[in-house]
Amino acid sequence: MxxxxxxxxxxxxxxxxxxxxxxxxxxxxxxxxxxxxxxxxxxxxxxxxxxxxxxxxxxxxxxxxxxxxxxxxxxxxxxxxxxxxxxxxxxxxxxxxxxxxxxxxxxxxxxxxxxxxxxxxxxxxxxxxxxxxxxxxxxxxxxxxxxxxxxxxxxxxxxxxxxxxxxxxxxxxxxxxxxxxxxxxxxxxxxxxxxxxxxxxxxxASFDRPNIQYRIAAKREPRKQLLDLLRTEHPGDAGIVYCLSRASVDKTAEFLAQNGIPALPYHAGLDARTRAANQQRFLREDGLVMVATIAFGMGIDKPDVRFVAHLDLPKSIEGYYQETGRAGRDGLPSTAWLAYGLSDVVQQRKMIESSDGDLARRRVLAAHLDAMLALCETVQCRRVQLLRYFGQESSACGNCDTCLTPPESWDGTVAAQKLLSTVLRLHQERNQKFGAGQSIDILLGRGTDKVTQYGHDSLSVFGIGTELSEAEWRAVVRQLLAQGLLAVEGDYGTLVLTESSRDVLRKQRQVTMRREQRVPASAGRSAKPRATGGASVELAPSALPVFERLRAWRAATAKEQGVPAYVIFHDSTLRQIATESPPTLADLGRVNGVGEAKLARYGQQILDTLAV
The missing domain is CATH 3.40.50.300 (P-loop containing nucleotide triphosphate hydrolases)
Structure with missing residues (x-):
């Protein structure tokens, strides 16, 4: 009954x-x-x-x-x-x-x-x-x-x-x-x-994770950009870095370790024992960075992951949301950071074209990628765009990069026409297809060996794009790809026109683009500053040393028992204890996260730690 x-x-x-x-x-x-x-x-x-x-x-x-x-x-x-x-x-x-x-x-x-x-x-x-x-x-x-x-x-x-x-x-x-x-x-x-x-x-439930700050940066030197993020905003913090390939995982983990960031690799190419050992270390030790392919992370219950970084473009918003959601499970301010560039778009489009499955399957993959690209290129609030994908409406969050430093949009129609005209002339006049680099060199009027070898310096479009820098032209190509006004094909990622390209060339369609901005690291974060190692400044100065003593006790206890630290207590529980300094077991039992079994097992140890 x-x-x-x-x-x-x-x-x-x-x-x-x-x-x-x-x-x-x-x-x-x-x-x-x-x-x-x-x-x-x-x-x-x-x-x-x-x-x-x-x-x-x-x-x-x-x-x-x-x-x-x-x-x-x-x-x-x-x-x-x-x-x-x-x-x-x-x-x-x-x-x-x-x-x-x-x-x-x-x-x-x-x-x-x-x-x-x-x-x-x-x-x-x-x-x-x-x-x-x-x-x-x-x-x-x-x-x-x-x-x-x-x-x-x-x-x-x-x-x-x-x-x-x-x-x-x-x-x-x-x-x-x-x-x-x-x-x-x-x-x-x-x-x-x-x-x-x-x-x-x-x-x-609402998919909103208000404690996570979503940021997408133009990819320049991604490993150095990542290192700067960790040094300036997350020193001593635990985090996850996602890379697309196993080789990139290994190189990135090695790069971070060489620069003083404790980092471990995780991918299917490692033997099972190494993968298991690295996972256990990440769960049990404070302040480790796991560099991984997407093979890592599902079910990871580590509450104090302070950042999730992507050095390559995720294939879908579902994947991106799932992966970034591993940050800040404890509700504290956390960062979801992605470095994104032209090469990502070209690579993902190529992967879709060469993927297994029928046309319907490739269309599903392309739709997933289009939604991810729209999130990257939006000039609106990232969180609004993200939640809308899951069918939920919201207002601007004030805690993502586009809210904190609103990007400019500009009329890129003429730039788009110049780029598309270059691709068109290469194909029509020379029966040739090239990647983005050659078209950009032609527009900038660069007499490179490759340009002169093929006689591209005699094309009518040679040198007509000097008003933009190379980086700006690469952003133009990337955004045309994202908007479906340009496509890539073949193993070498050559550029080709789409049906929609014709409307732009015929002046029947306006193209609005996002202007790239370099945001200083100090301007990137709206969350309150935090002390190294996960201590939040919401703690009074007098409570900080108490919190650190409790963390040290927890780390020693977890090591002795061979379990992750969060199995003993979450940071949020230790922060409340440090703030309230409960004098008796009964008072301690009223703290969030202290149930009967943990009170009986650890209560006196905590009171002893507080009394030091």
Whole structure:
């Protein structure tokens, strides 16, 4: 029999306070939890850091039986279980990393009802032995984490997710909750369809992450630009740097290390042991920078990542949002920084043309890229553009680069006509195609070896573009590509006209462009300045040394236990403790994030640290 609504809410609130140490729910957590505790299905779209995990962890502790959590993150299951164990929650996992004895122990605990949560990888459900095991226990609910992995044309597709509709078919009475941090309306519909959740209650929270400052910079020397960002704004901070290729990852990590920034590489070309070791160091140590391909990051629950930087253009806004969302999970000011240039556009267009799949597939990829380019080239608020992509309207945020330093737009019609005319004449008069560099040299009247070799100095367009610099012409090319007024083809990224180019050449279409600006590093950030190592200036001067003592105690405790520091306490909890200096265990128990288990385990140690 389902519990009355009032009793379900009371039970959930008691668990929230007793186990997790919080007095109230955020956003629509309470409604979601009530739906699942009452036996209903739910599909939840909520941003990273929005508290998705509580939406199934609390029902797991209120309902009878064991919650089975389907997660693709085998490498992180141990950390997820460690974090729950620290809260006094009985959790375990089954995956391919375990030996026979470890599996047997967890299986026995599941059947005996001695677990609250059991984590499984989706591929485990292909094994009949796993299904028979689940039949032997009492299942409280199924939680399908990272549910966007079911989207076949998504950025994190996992084929094994396609079979998860069988959960409802085999266990129709067990409620299901599917959760993801990113989904457009189309992806949302695909998740619902593939997981047979059309009749579930759907909860869509705001995708806004107001603590993240979005900034997109013109790419000049990206590694040096990154180094300047880290030295001036994020000294001693943990962060993630994304690169497109493995080689770029290795070179960037080496460059940062040579310049005094502790950095580690992560990509599929490294052996599994090295990848695992680097991931564990990033999670457990303060102030490390992980340089990675997009193979890294999903499910990373490190709350104090202060920046996410991209040295190459992401393929889609979904990917960009998912990756930047790994910054600032604790709600503190954080930076999402992207270096973006002409080469990115050319490279991404080439990759789409040479990709596997039919024309429809390439059109989907091109649409994703077009939306990403529109975000890069906008003269409006980045956050407004980002949220609109996910179907949410907002007003200018005042905390992105285009709000802080509004870019100028200019009438680039004549410049566009000159560039397009150059491409046209190369093709019509010489039957030749070249990349951007040759067209720019022709416009600037440069008598390079290549220009004179092909006789391009005799073209009528030679030298007609000296009013712009090379950098400005490259921005013109990039923006024409972004607007679909120019295209690239072939292995060498040669420029070709599109149908829309004709309208510009015939003076039937105006072309508005964004004027590049160089923003001094000191003007880049609107958030309050912060002390090195993650201490926020919202702390009074007298509280800062207390906060640092607490962080030192936490680091030593985490190292002793072999768990990430955030498993002990989040920075936000330590900041509140440092500010309030609770004199007794009872007072400490009223601090956000201090539940009963942590109060019993660490309470006296914290009071002793405060008394130093």
């Amino acid at each position: 389902a519990l009355p609504t009032d009793q379900r809410t009371d039970d959930a609130l008691r668990v929230l306070r007793r186990v997790f140490g919080y007095d109230s729910f955020r956003g629509n957590q309470r409604e979601i939890i009530d739906q699942v505790v009452g036996g209903g299905d739910a599909l939840v779209l909520m941003p990273t850091g929005g508290g998705k995990s509580l939406c199934y962890q609390i029902p797991a502790l209120v309902r009878d039986g064991v919650a089975v959590v389907i997660s693709p993150l085998i490498a992180l299951m141990q950390d997820q279980v460690d974090a729950l164990t620290a809260l006094g929650v009985r959790a375990g996992f089954l995956n391919s990393t375990q030996d026979f004895e470890a599996r047997r122990r967890i299986e026995s605990a599941f059947v005996a009802g001695e677990l609250d949560l059991l984590y499984l990888a989706p591929e485990a459900l292909r094994a009949e032995s796993t299904l028979r095991l689940l039949d032997r226990g009492t299942i409280a609910l199924f939680a399908i984490d990272e549910a966007h992995c079911v989207a076949q044309w998504g950025h994190d597709f996992r084929p094994d997710y396609l079979a998860l509709s069988m959960l409802h078919e085999r266990w129709p009475a067990v409620p299901r909750i599917a959760l993801t941090a990113t989904a457009t309306a189309a992806t949302h519909a695909e998740i619902a369809s593939r997981l047979k959740l059309q009749d579930a209650r759907h909860f869509v």
